[in-house]
Amino acid sequence: MPERQSSRKDAVRNREAVLTAADALFARRESPEDVTMADVAAAAGVGKGTLFRAFGDRAGLLRALYAARLEPIRQAVETGPPPLGPTAPPRDRVPALLDAVLCFKLDNRRLALALEEGGGNSPYQAEHYERWHSLLRAVLEQIPGLTDCDFTAHALLAATRADLVEHLAGEGHIPRERMRAQLANFATRVLASGPL
Amino acid sequence: MPERQSSRKDAVRNREAVLTAADALFARRESPEDVTMADVAAAAGVGKGTLFRAFGDRAGLLRALYAARLEPIRQAVETGPPPLGPTAPPRDRVPALLDAVLCFKLDNRRLALALEEGGGNSPYQAEHYERWHSLLRAVLEQIPGLTDCDFTAHALLAATRADLVEHLAGEGHIPRERMRAQLANFATRVLASGPL
DNA sequence: CGTCGATACGGACCCAGGGTCCGGATTCTA
DNA sequence: TAGAATCCGGACCCTGGGTCCGTATCGACG
Numbered sequence: 001m002p003e004r005q006s007s008r009k010d011a012v013r014n015r016e017a018v019l020t021a022a023d024a025l026f027a028r029r030e031s032p033e034d035v036t037m038a039d040v041a042a043a044a045g046v047g048k049g050t051l052f053r054a055f056g057d058r059a060g061l062l063r064a065l066y067a068a069r070l071e072p073i074r075q076a077v078e079t080g081p082p083p084l085g086p087t088a089p090p091r092d093r094v095p096a097l098l099d100a101v102l103c104f105k106l107d108n109r110r111l112a113l114a115l116e117e118g119g120g121n122s123p124y125q126a127e128h129y130e131r132w133h134s135l136l137r138a139v140l141e142q143i144p145g146l147t148d149c150d151f152t153a154h155a156l157l158a159a160t161r162a163d164l165v166e167h168l169a170g171e172g173h174i175p176r177e178r179m180r181a182q183l184a185n186f187a188t189r190v191l192a193s194g195p196l
Numbered sequence: 197m198p199e200r201q202s203s204r205k206d207a208v209r210n211r212e213a214v215l216t217a218a219d220a221l222f223a224r225r226e227s228p229e230d231v232t233m234a235d236v237a238a239a240a241g242v243g244k245g246t247l248f249r250a251f252g253d254r255a256g257l258l259r260a261l262y263a264a265r266l267e268p269i270r271q272a273v274e275t276g277p278p279p280l281g282p283t284a285p286p287r288d289r290v291p292a293l294l295d296a297v298l299c300f301k302l303d304n305r306r307l308a309l310a311l312e313e314g315g316g317n318s319p320y321q322a323e324h325y326e327r328w329h330s331l332l333r334a335v336l337e338q339i340p341g342l343t344d345c346d347f348t349a350h351a352l353l354a355a356t357r358a359d360l361v362e363h364l365a366g367e368g369h370i371p372r373e374r375m376r377a378q379l380a381n382f383a384t385r386v387l388a389s390g391p392l
Numbered sequence: 393c394g395t396c397g398a399t400a401c402g403g404a405c406c407c408a409g410g411g412t413c414c415g416g417a418t419t420c421t422a
Numbered sequence: 423t424a425g426a427a428t429c430c431g432g433a434c435c436c437t438g439g440g441t442c443c444g445t446a447t448c449g450a451c452g
Binding site: 253 | 438439440443447448449
């Protein structure tokens with residue numbers, strides 16, 4: 001219930017300020033967990049009360065940031081051209097979807113990290129995960145000969161988890177393009193198997 | 197450096213007591229994060245100081261518990277009979293390894309969960325992950341026609357992440373055997389692809 | 393068996409950080 | 423422009439991980 005927006009001018013201005021400041025902070029700081037709520041409030045020039053009233057709790061703020069960043073991709077997936085859009089043939093669309101997720105996580109490492117570990121609630125009860133999963137699953141179901149599409153969707157998405165991506169990009173020093181190629185290759189292999 | 201064991205009788209006794217108590221607590225409580233260090237100390241009949249001296253920090257305690265539980269599997273993998281042991285043919289061993297990991301996580305849900313989210317440090321910098329990964333990778337490399345074995349090993353292991361397993365077993369109500377079958381099927385598909 | 397140095401014990405204590413509260417300021421409505 | 427509704431913000435609370443240090447215990451040695 002702490003989610004409904006206010007129409008009061010100062011409220012929306014502050015909400016905006018917080019979003020902007022938080023975005024900047026997460027981008028600048030090394031690890032997402034050393035950007036504290038007090039930091040965000042201070043950076044936004046706002047009191048903690050305001051911050052929490054606007055977003056409920058830390059997870060709420062993260063979700064809001066995440067949703068904003070995700071918006072363009074959501075658009076591209078829902079109404080865009082192939083291979084991301086709904087008119088693409090399933091075998092092309094699956095790798096494209098995974099690639100989009102991967103790129104998103106590469107571009108928003110800290111944020112995705114912060115949201116996925118989140119201290120307590122797993123990413124699997126987040127609604128945005130649910131969306132990706134059911135979409136991917138639906139696409140997989142259109143590919144003949146594939147079984148266990150629900151599980152397969154989970155397993156494929158698991159390969160794009162933020163901390164794995166972070167690990168590979170960070171300690172592993174794997175460049176972006178290589179990682180994309182590997183994921184695409186992996187997805188292809190999963191889809192490829194005809195009768196073995 | 198807070199890791200070297202003591203030989204003093206009371207010290208080992210207390211260490212044992214803590215391990216036992218913690219094990220019981222994690223098994224009993226719903227979520228791993230509402231078993232606090234103070235709880236563990238109290239349940240073990242020991243002061244917090246003792247607890248922290250013996251294990252360094254929370255992660256240290258988790259690691260110790262984990263290692264104890266993992267020991268039999270490690271044995272089976274390193275010196276046991278096929279299909280888990282080193283003499284098994286790679287195409288059989290990969291699914292077997294994954295199955296072993298999955299079963300372990302099913303049998304130790306809370307513990308694995310606690311260790312993998314761990315608040316801060318990702319599971320990917322844990323040494324036990326490193327071990328599974330390099331083993332799996334080595335086995336994959338023995339399979340002709342497979343490329344990107346490093347990444348593939350990561351991706352396969354990602355399908356056994358504790359929170360995913362928890363999600364599937366919990367909200368998804370997927371029975372153990374079905375999950376094992378799905379994972380095996382998935383692994384098989386990944387390995388199956390000849391020239392596409 | 394008594395003494396003594398080394399080691400461990402344990403709970404009071406510290407601190408960070410998420411989240412709450414409420415008196416006062418601001419904004420909308422009439 | 424009065425009054426009500428809403429919002430502001432920072433002082434405050436609380437939980438939980440981690441530390442400290444005076445005291446109790448251990449075990450080696452005489």
